[in-house]
Amino acid sequence: MKTTFGPQRILFPLPTTLVVTGTMENANIVTIAWVTLLTSKPPTLGISVGLKGFSGEAIQKNKNFTVNIATADIMVESDFCGITSGKDIDKFEKTGLTKMPSKIIQSPIITECPLNIECKLVDSSIVGATNHFVGEIVQTHIDTDKLKDKDNPGSIDIDAFNPLVYFSGVREYRTVGEKIGDAYRIGKKLS
Ligand SMILES: Cc1cc2nc3c(=O)[nH]c(=O)nc-3n(C[C@H](O)[C@H](O)[C@H](O)COP(=O)(O)O)c2cc1C
Numbered sequence: 001m002k003t004t005f006g007p008q009r010i011l012f013p014l015p016t017t018l019v020v021t022g023t024m025e026n027a028n029i030v031t032i033a034w035v036t037l038l039t040s041k042p043p044t045l046g047i048s049v050g051l052k053g054f055s056g057e058a059i060q061k062n063k064n065f066t067v068n069i070a071t072a073d074i075m076v077e078s079d080f081c082g083i084t085s086g087k088d089i090d091k092f093e094k095t096g097l098t099k100m101p102s103k104i105i106q107s108p109i110i111t112e113c114p115l116n117i118e119c120k121l122v123d124s125s126i127v128g129a130t131n132h133f134v135g136e137i138v139q140t141h142i143d144t145d146k147l148k149d150k151d152n153p154g155s156i157d158i159d160a161f162n163p164l165v166y167f168s169g170v171r172e173y174r175t176v177g178e179k180i181g182d183a184y185r186i187g188k189k190l191s
Pocket of ligand 1 (some may be wrong): 076
């Protein structure tokens with residue numbers, strides 16, 4: 001049996017990311033969970049940013065941003081960046097998170113996040129009170145101590161990575177559990 005709740009308060013498991021806008025001099029951090037990879041050729045991702053906040057304007061102005069994957073170790077700092085505005089405070093100073101120059105774009109990355117993605121703004125569209133930004137991924141960074149094989153960027157150790165998962169609807173943070181299967185392979189059991 002199921003029950004229905006309509007379209008409000010949608011429960012959805014999401015990654016917690018910290019999006020950095022601006023430059024090394026005036027960088028701001030905003031917590032964004034409404035994020036997804038969009039295309040692989042060219043590599044793009046999309047983020048959904050409310051029109052009321054400080055970050056949307058900064059992305060429009062600078063035409064670039066970085067997406068930094070938050071981990072359980074920085075849960076408090078990540079939440080803080082989602083309940084305060086860059087209009088009022090310097091979130092790097094308040095959280096103690098460290099900014100580090102990107103390789104290609106102006107917006108910095110966050111050292112404490114093990115995975116960092118540099119994006120150039122290629123498209124945007126407003127839906128309701130939200131701006132949907134499409135970023136072309138121009139560079140990625142990963143902490144070498146989170147790799148099983150230091151020369152293979154695909155060998156990430158997810159246990160060491162420990163990404164912070166956010167559940168909308170119930171507004172809860174969780175960590176991920178243990179590996180239970182290989183995607184694109186386990187389903188072959190039924191073929
Ligand atoms: C866990 C979490 C996830 C969030 N996800 C989003 C999101 O996907 N899009 C958004 O516009 N705001 C999101 N927010 C709210 C913004 O982070 C918040 O409005 C922030 O204060 C805006 O900061 P700014 O004014 O410095 O841009 C989220 C907040 C939290 C705590």
